[in-house]
Amino acid sequence: MTNLKSKLQADLNAAIKERDELRSSTLRLTLTAITKEEVAGTTKRELSDDEVQKVITKEAKKRREAADAFAQGGRAESAEREKAEGEILAAYLPKQLSDEELQQIVAQAVEDARAAGAEGPRAMGQVMKIVNPKVAGLAEGGRVAALVKQLLAGA
Numbered sequence: 001m002t003n004l005k006s007k008l009q010a011d012l013n014a015a016i017k018e019r020d021e022l023r024s025s026t027l028r029l030t031l032t033a034i035t036k037e038e039v040a041g042t043t044k045r046e047l048s049d050d051e052v053q054k055v056i057t058k059e060a061k062k063r064r065e066a067a068d069a070f071a072q073g074g075r076a077e078s079a080e081r082e083k084a085e086g087e088i089l090a091a092y093l094p095k096q097l098s099d100e101e102l103q104q105i106v107a108q109a110v111e112d113a114r115a116a117g118a119e120g121p122r123a124m125g126q127v128m129k130i131v132n133p134k135v136a137g138l139a140e141g142g143r144v145a146a147l148v149k150q151l152l153a154g155a
Contacts, residue, residue, distance in 0.1 A: 060089040
């Protein structure tokens with residue numbers, strides 16, 4: 001069992017003992033998603049810590065989207081629960097880049113792409129190829145793409 005997965009399992013056991021319903025249900029759902037990913041495909045395999053982190057990221061994103069949907073639908077109580085679950089999962093993810101840090105990385109990538117001859121909105125693919133490895137797991141793809149579009153359009 002990977003370090004991250006065993007930490008999730010240990011935290012689940014602690015939450016159950018403490019009778020923390022929100023934390024235990026969130027961790028159960030996350031561990032289920034990890035197990036589902038492990039048995040997907042033709043053979044069962046053990047996920048690495050990076051793969052487990054990707055599953056947790058995906059689960060956290062689901063919580064954010066559900067919270068937004070509930071808030072728009074006028075179901076504030078459900079939206080609050082989804083936000084709380086997302087915050088629990090965020091504790092297992094690396095700290096996200098600040099707007100300033102992301103801005104610097106994207107600006108540098110745009111300059112690199114321009115130096116290679118890419119101009120305007122068509123350079124988006126080239127810039128994303130440069131940026132994605134640098135920000136993998138540290139910033140949401142939508143946030144990165146929006147910033148790249150903004151910087152390319154501003155030029």
